[in-house]
Amino acid sequence: MPGFQLEIVTPEKTFYSGVVEHLQVPGSEGSFGVLSGHVPLLSSLQIGHLSFAEEGGTSRQVATSGGFVEVQQDRVTVLAETAEFGEHIDVVRAQAARERALEHLRSEGETDKVRAQAALSRALNRLRISDNS
Template identity: 50%
Template sequence: MAEKLFLEVVTPQKAIVSEEVEIVVAPGSEGEFGVLKGHTTFLTSLKIGTLRYKDTKGKERFLFINGGFAEVLPNKVTILAESAERRQNIDVERAKMAKDRAEKRLSEKREDTDIVRAEAALRRAVHRLKIK
């Protein structure tokens, strides 16, 4: 049986996860990274993507992460995310509408369109749909 570490995923609005887990895999800004108990301490930024972890029963869980930071300690991983959603809480219709809106904004090529913001909205919607 794998040794456990503690995972906390927190957003400005609420705590999303606070439990013991076997492994955490997160979307670091320099690439995906995995953490087991006893990992070397480090701090990194996160990009939009999927946070995966195995709970104490060995079941793999998925969360959408909208950027933020991760602190890794030998026995704990803390994720401070701009926003995060468990797989079962993702609203597919809302994500599809957000994807369509972002694609429309990008295809119109209007001068007043904030391209960076529209591209970020598109990445968030695509990742939500991919997780679901």
């Protein structure tokens, strides 16, 4: 199967650049797959699990926390708020973030519940992906 160029870019750096065989993306309207020759599209990303297979079949798992994806016939560009390979996730830090978010959600103060829910979603996503890597 012919591959296509994948670029994953965060505000800090080019996180990944390489040729991949297929890609699974957490789109805002649901997860979708991309193969070489896919119809062009632009989509927003939700907090979720991005996965791809490099040439040769090596599967990679990435935790993302929103952004955009642009699909062209022979290239996909992911502009992610954050991106982290599953095997590089600091599980202790992610668990601590989960506990902090849960505490904010349980508090009876004027905690910003939307921010706390987003933090909880990011922490749970990171933990789920670290378990799959």
